[in-house]
Amino acid sequence: MNYYYKKQTALSFTDAIEKTKEALASEGFGILTEIDVKATLKTKLDKEYDNYTILGACNPALAFEALIAERDVGVLLPCNVVVYEDEGVVWVSAIVPSVAMGFVENPLLAPIAKQVDAKLKRVVDVLAEA
Numbered sequence: 001m002n003y004y005y006k007k008q009t010a011l012s013f014t015d016a017i018e019k020t021k022e023a024l025a026s027e028g029f030g031i032l033t034e035i036d037v038k039a040t041l042k043t044k045l046d047k048e049y050d051n052y053t054i055l056g057a058c059n060p061a062l063a064f065e066a067l068i069a070e071r072d073v074g075v076l077l078p079c080n081v082v083v084y085e086d087e088g089v090v091w092v093s094a095i096v097p098s099v100a101m102g103f104v105e106n107p108l109l110a111p112i113a114k115q116v117d118a119k120l121k122r123v124v125d126v127l128a129e130a
Helices: 013-026 036-044 062-071 071-076 097-101 107-127
Strands: 003-011 030-036 052-058 079-086 089-095
Touching: 003 097, 003 107, 013 030, 013 089, 013 107, 036 052, 036 071, 036 107, 062 071, 062 107, 071 097, 079 107, 089 097, 089 107, 097 107
Parallel strands: none
Antiparallel strands: 003 089, 030 052, 052 079, 079 089
16 A cells, blocks of 8 residues: 555645645644745755645644554654645645554554544545545
């Protein structure tokens, strides 16, 4: 299984970021971090790169459940959702938490990760339909 779930969107890069934030909010996620990779690489390394933004999303209720089940699971949080442009095509990609959590040998995490999988998949699917 892939460690990410990805779909193309017909939206512009800027619109895709906004719609992704809205879709995440509708699934109970907040944005903890927003990294403009293009700007960061230009500032830090004076390198050019395509439009690429990483949204660090967190669903507080499910994050709490995961932390109760496994205190160190925080190293796998938040869930990253990426919006990027490649040769004029805009993509939205999200981590598949069940794959990441699969490395943690704690059966209590599996059902929580599956819930997050479903929510993030719906977010990406909404953007593909836009």
